[in-house]
Amino acid sequence: MRPNLVLGLNAALTTYAAALKLPFNIPFLSNNDQAPLIDISALLPASTPPNRIAIIGAGAGGSSAAFWISKAKERFGLDVDVDVYEKNDYIGGRSTVGYPYNNTEYEPVELGASIFVENNRNMWRATDEFGLERISFGEENNLMGIWDGQEFVLTTGGGSFLGSWMDTFKVIWRYGITAPRRTQALVKSMVTQFLTLYDPTAPRFSNITTLASSLGWTPVIASTAAEYFDTQGIGRLFTRELVDAATRVNYGQDVDALHALEGMCSLAAGNAASVKGGNFQVFERFLVRSNATVHLKTEVTSLIQDAASGAWLVGTSGTTRPRAYRGVILAAPFHSTAIEVSPPTLLEPVPAQPYVHLHVTLLSTTSPTPNSSYFGLGGGSAPTEVLTTHNRVREGLGEEPEFNSMTYHGKIKKADGTPVERDEWVVKIFSKQRVEDAWLENMFGEGNVGWVLRKEWDAYPVLPPTVSFPPIKLAKGLYYVNAFEPFISTMETETIASRNVVDLLLHDEFNAGICPAAAHVDEDAAAQKQNEKFVLGWEC
Numbered sequence: 001m002r003p004n005l006v007l008g009l010n011a012a013l014t015t016y017a018a019a020l021k022l023p024f025n026i027p028f029l030s031n032n033d034q035a036p037l038i039d040i041s042a043l044l045p046a047s048t049p050p051n052r053i054a055i056i057g058a059g060a061g062g063s064s065a066a067f068w069i070s071k072a073k074e075r076f077g078l079d080v081d082v083d084v085y086e087k088n089d090y091i092g093g094r095s096t097v098g099y100p101y102n103n104t105e106y107e108p109v110e111l112g113a114s115i116f117v118e119n120n121r122n123m124w125r126a127t128d129e130f131g132l133e134r135i136s137f138g139e140e141n142n143l144m145g146i147w148d149g150q151e152f153v154l155t156t157g158g159g160s161f162l163g164s165w166m167d168t169f170k171v172i173w174r175y176g177i178t179a180p181r182r183t184q185a186l187v188k189s190m191v192t193q194f195l196t197l198y199d200p201t202a203p204r205f206s207n208i209t210t211l212a213s214s215l216g217w218t219p220v221i222a223s224t225a226a227e228y229f230d231t232q233g234i235g236r237l238f239t240r241e242l243v244d245a246a247t248r249v250n251y252g253q254d255v256d257a258l259h260a261l262e263g264m265c266s267l268a269a270g271n272a273a274s275v276k277g278g279n280f281q282v283f284e285r286f287l288v289r290s291n292a293t294v295h296l297k298t299e300v301t302s303l304i305q306d307a308a309s310g311a312w313l314v315g316t317s318g319t320t321r322p323r324a325y326r327g328v329i330l331a332a333p334f335h336s337t338a339i340e341v342s343p344p345t346l347l348e349p350v351p352a353q354p355y356v357h358l359h360v361t362l363l364s365t366t367s368p369t370p371n372s373s374y375f376g377l378g379g380g381s382a383p384t385e386v387l388t389t390h391n392r393v394r395e396g397l398g399e400e401p402e403f404n405s406m407t408y409h410g411k412i413k414k415a416d417g418t419p420v421e422r423d424e425w426v427v428k429i430f431s432k433q434r435v436e437d438a439w440l441e442n443m444f445g446e447g448n449v450g451w452v453l454r455k456e457w458d459a460y461p462v463l464p465p466t467v468s469f470p471p472i473k474l475a476k477g478l479y480y481v482n483a484f485e486p487f488i489s490t491m492e493t494e495t496i497a498s499r500n501v502v503d504l505l506l507h508d509e510f511n512a513g514i515c516p517a518a519a520h521v522d523e524d525a526a527a528q529k530q531n532e533k534f535v536l537g538w539e540c
C-alpha cells in the first residue's frame, strides 16, 4: 500500500523527495517543487488509490472542507485534487436566498440559515478575508412579543432578540433579575469553552462524546435545556417562556425537548450578522479559493470501496463510470443522501437521525404590522417580531401557537439602492405546517400580500438530550462532517466539524494536516495568539 511505501519512510525521505516525484511533498519537512523529478507512481502497485479527495455536498460543511484542504496544500505543498459533488444547482445547501417577486434586482432574503455571530470565528473571518459586507441583525427595531397562542406573555421594544433587551425593565419585571443574569453568565461560560475550539491547542477529535466530555459539557448535553436551567437556579417561567421562545425560533423545538447545549447556543446571539446579498457567498468563496472542481447537479448515488486498493469509487447520477478517491468526505446528513454504501459494513453504523421538518414562508406585505385582532389586541398595534412559547400548552391551558415565529425584516430594497415603487415589508414565518394563502390574507389584510415564497426544509436535527453521537470516521478513508450536527447545528459549527474531518483524513491518509503537529505549539505563544483573535486553520 502506498502509505507504507511512501509515507512510512518518514524523515529518510527528505533526501529522496528532491529526486523522486512523490505524489506530494513531505508535509512539514520540505516544500521543494523545483527539483528534477522522476515519477514514483510507476513504481507503485497499480491498485493504489489516486491522490484525490471527493467531497459530497456544497453547503457550509463541504465548501469549507475544500477550503481547509487548500490551506494544507498551500502550507505543505500537498498534492491532492478535490472534487465536490452537489446535487442542487447552487452552492450553499441550507444557506440560500429568495428574491422578492423572484426579481434579482431586489435585495435577497435568507431562506435558510440567516445569522451568525462574532464568536463564530470562521464565518466572521471569512467575511473579512473575502471582503463581504456584514449587515447587523436586528436593525429593524421591531417591537418583539412572545405569543403563547392566546396572549402575549411579554412584549418589549427595539434591539435584537436577547442581544440588547435581555435585562430590560419588562423582562426584569416579569421574571426578576436573577434569571436573566444567571442565564447570561451560563451562556458566557459556554461561549468561553466554545472558543477554545479555535485555539492552537484545540484537539483533533474522532469521537464527539469524548469531545463533549473534555469541554465539560456532558451534563449539558445529557439534560434538556429546561432541566439544566432549573438545576442552575434559573426561574422556571423565564426558561419556559423566554428561553423557549429562543429555542423555538432557532431550532423549532421546545426548551423542555432539546438538549441544553443547543439551548444555550440559541441564546448566544451577541453581535449577530448576516452577509449582504446572502450568506451562501461565503461558501461560494470557500470553493473558489480552494480550486476544487465543483460538480453541480450531480448526485452521488454510490460509494464502493475497492477491496484491493482501499480506494473509494464514487458513483454519480448521469455517469456510468465511478471515479476513484483515496478519501471521501460526506458533508450532508447521512440518511438524506440516499447513497448506497458498499460494502455496507461501516466501522460504526450511523444511527438514524430525525430532522425537524420546517416550513419557511417568505412574503411581502403593504401592511406595516400583523393583524392586531388576531392577537386579541384590539386597537393597539401588533409586534413585528412575534416569537412563541409552548407554555400555555405545557400548563394545560390552551392550544399550540399556529406558527413558531413571524418576523418583519425591513422593507423591500433594490440591491443597487435605487428607490422602489411602493413600501412593502418582507416577512418571514417559520411553522410546523404549511401557511395557507387565506391565513396570510387574514394576518396582513385582504389584498395586502404581494409576493409569497414557500420552502420546506429538513432544517436541523431533532435534538433530545443524549451522550452518544454519530461516528466521524465511517470507514477507512470515509469521514462524516454532519456527525457534529446533533451536537450543535449551525453554519459555523459545520466549518469547525469540517476542519476536524479534513485534519483527520489528511493525518490518516496523507500523513499531513491542516497545521503542523500540535506538539510544536508552545503554550506561551498559544496564549499570545488567543489575544490576537487567532483562528485555528486560518493560522497555525
Ligand SMILES: Cc1cc2nc3c(=O)[nH]c(=O)nc-3n(C[C@H](O)[C@H](O)[C@H](O)COP(=O)(O)OP(=O)(O)OC[C@H]3O[C@@H](n4cnc5c(N)ncnc54)[C@H](O)[C@@H]3O)c2cc1C
Residues within 6 Å of the ligand: 056, 057, 058, 059, 060, 061, 062, 085, 086, 087, 088, 092, 093, 094, 095, 111, 112, 113, 114, 115, 116, 298, 299, 300, 301, 331, 332, 333, 336, 337, 338, 339, 358, 360, 457, 458, 459, 460, 481, 482, 489, 490, 491, 492, 494
Ligand atoms: C430555516 C433554517 C434556518 C436556519 N438558521 C440558521 C441560522 O440562523 N444560523 C446558522 O448558523 N444556522 C442556521 N440553520 C442551520 C444551518 O443551515 C445548517 O446547520 C448548515 O447550513 C448545515 O450545513 P451543511 O453543509 O452541513 O449541510 P447542508 O447545507 O444541508 O449541505 C448539504 C449539501 O449536500 C447536498 N447533498 C445531499 N445529498 C447529496 C448527494 N447524494 N449527492 C450530492 N450532494 C448531496 C445537498 O444538496 C446540500 O447542498 C438554519 C437552517 C434552516 C433550514
Ligand SMILES: *[C@@H]1O[C@H](CO)[C@@H](O)[C@H](O)[C@H]1NC(C)=O
Residues within 6 Å of the ligand: 070, 071, 073, 074, 289, 290, 291
Ligand atoms: C489555485 O490556482 C491558482 C491559479 O492556478 C494558484 O495561483 C493558486 O495558488 C491555487 N491555490 C490553491 C490553494 O491551490
Ligand SMILES: *[C@@H]1O[C@H](CO)[C@@H](O)[C@H](O)[C@H]1NC(C)=O
Residues within 6 Å of the ligand: 102
Ligand atoms: C424565478 O426566475 C428564474 C429565472 O428567471 C426562473 O428560472 C424560475 O423558474 C423563477 N421561479 C419562480 C418560482 O417563478
Ligand SMILES: *[C@@H]1O[C@H](CO)[C@@H](O)[C@H](O)[C@H]1NC(C)=O
Residues within 6 Å of the ligand: 371, 372, 373, 374, 441, 442, 443, 444, 445, 446
Ligand atoms: C384580523 O383577524 C381577525 C381574527 O382572526 C379576523 O376576524 C379579521 O377578519 C382579520 N382582519 C382582517 C383585516 O383580515
Ligand SMILES: *[C@@H]1O[C@H](CO)[C@@H](O)[C@H](O)[C@H]1NC(C)=O
Residues within 6 Å of the ligand: 207, 208, 209, 210, 348, 469, 470, 471, 472
Ligand atoms: C465514543 O466514545 C464513547 C465513550 O468512550 C463510546 O461509548 C462510543 O461508542 C464512541 N462513539 C463512537 C462513534 O465511536
